[in-house]
Amino acid sequence: MTEYAVRITRLSYSYPDGVRALEAVDLDVRVGERVAIVGPSGAGKSTLLLHLNGVLSGSGMVRIMGQALEGSDLREVRKHVGLVFQDPHDQLFCPTVFDDVAFGPLSLGVPQGEVSQRVDRALHEVGLDLSMRLRSSHHLSLGECKRVAIATVLAMEPEILALDEPSSNLDPRNRRHLIEVIGNLPVTLLLATHDLEMVLALCSRAVVMDRGRVWADGETRRLFSDRKLMEEHGLEVPLSLRTAVVG
Ligand SMILES: Nc1ncnc2c1ncn2[C@@H]1O[C@H](COP(=O)(O)OP(=O)(O)OP(=O)(O)O)[C@@H](O)[C@H]1O
Ligand SMILES: [Mg+2]
DSSP, X not given: OOSEEEEEEEEEEEOTTSOEEEEEEEEEEETTOEEEEEOSTTSSHHHHHTTTTTSSOOEEEEEETTEESTTSOHHHHHHHEEEEOSSGGGTOOSSSXXXXXXXXXXXXXXXXXXXXXXXXXXXXXXXXXXXGGGSOGGGSOHHHHHHHHHHHHHTTOOSEEEEESTTTTOOHHHHHHHHHHHHHSOSEEEEEOSOHHHHHHHOSEEEEEETTEXXXXXXXXXXXXXXXXXXXXXXXXXXXXXXXXXX
C-alpha cells in the first residue's frame, strides 16, 4: 500500500493561448488526508485539479496511488480519482439524471442491480429526492445540477475525491448536508474552494495558491489566522477565526 495518494512534483502548465497557469507546483497528499486548495480567482486551483485524472497534462510529474500518470491508462487512473468539475455542465451529458449518475459505475463494470443502488445512495447523499432520477440534467437549477455532478462521482466510490467548488450555488441546508457527507467518506480529499468555513469544517491541512504557485502549505487554522498571508493572496481571515472585539 502506497503512503501517498497524490504526489505532484514540479508541475507546470500553460494553456494553448500561452497563459501560464501552474508554475513548479509541488504537492504530496497522504492516503486519507483532506487537503484544501485556496487562493484568489485565477490562482490555478482548477487547473491543478484537472491534472489529477489527466484532463490536462503539464510538464513535471503527477503520481496517483504510486502510479505516474504519464503513459498510464487513464481509465485505470479514473477508477482512483473522482473529479467534480467547477462547472457542473462540464460533467453532465446524459438525457436523464439517472443516466448521468449511473454512467460512471456502469463504465467501471459494476453490475446493473448494484448500479441502481449506487445511484439512489449518491442522490440521497447530495440531498436529491429520488423523483429526480428521470429529470433531464439540463433543466435543473444550478444548485441541483451541482449536486447531480457531485453524485456522479460519489456513485463511483473513488478512493480520491477532487472537488472543485462543491458548495457553490448550494443553499445553506444542502451545503451543511454536503459537508457532513464528505466528512464521513473514507477518502483522500482535495478540495478547491473559496468557502473557507467549509475548509475549516473538513480539512486540517490547506494549501494557498496564487499566480500558479504554492505559497503556503500547512495546518489550516494556522494559515487562515495569518492575516498578512491571507490578505497578500486575496483572502480574508474567516469570521469564525477572528477574535471577538469586546466593548
Ligand atoms: N481554458 C483556458 N484557456 C486559457 N486560460 C485559461 C483557461 N482556463 C483557465 N485559464 C487561465 O489559467 C489561470 C488559472 O485559472 P484557474 O481556472 O485554474 O483558476 P482558479 O484558481 O480555479 O480560479 P477560480 O477561483 O476563479 O475558480 C487563469 O489565469 C485563467 O485565466
Ligand atoms: Mg477554479
